[in-house]
Amino acid sequence: MRVSSPNTYASMHNKQSKRCRIQLHRRRISCQENVGKDMMLKNLKLYIENITILEENEKLRQKANLLHQENLELMSEIQKKFAPSDRVSTTLNLLLHKQENQ
Structure with a gap:
């Protein structure tokens, strides 16, 4: 490619540079969206796991x-x-009173 004047070269370089920056910005936004979706999915999985653990805890407490x-x-x-x-009987009395006081 032959450039006739420095102004023409600068103009073409700026257009390419802007195009590259826009593409990079779009990729960055796309990547951030994917990371956000992954984080939401992980958060949901942990939330469900926590609910399950709390339910099991309550069942064990009742048992x-x-x-x-x-x-x-x-x-x-x-x-x-x-x-x-x-x-x-004396030993049992002591144990029984000890358990009732706990």
Whole structure:
């Protein structure tokens, strides 16, 4: 390509430069949009995982509460079966009171 004057060369260079900058800007915006979509998807996956963990936590808390109640009932039944003077009964009494206070 032969350029006849410096002004013509500068003019062509500026047009090419602007075109390159516009293309780079478009690519950058496109890349940023993709990153944004990826982040939203990851955020949604983590949110769903958190909800699942919270639900499991609540179920485990309820099971633990039921087991604790069952444990107290069993200790109470054992306590009734043994005489108050019995050494095992005294230990069970201590354990039962300790669990009720927790």
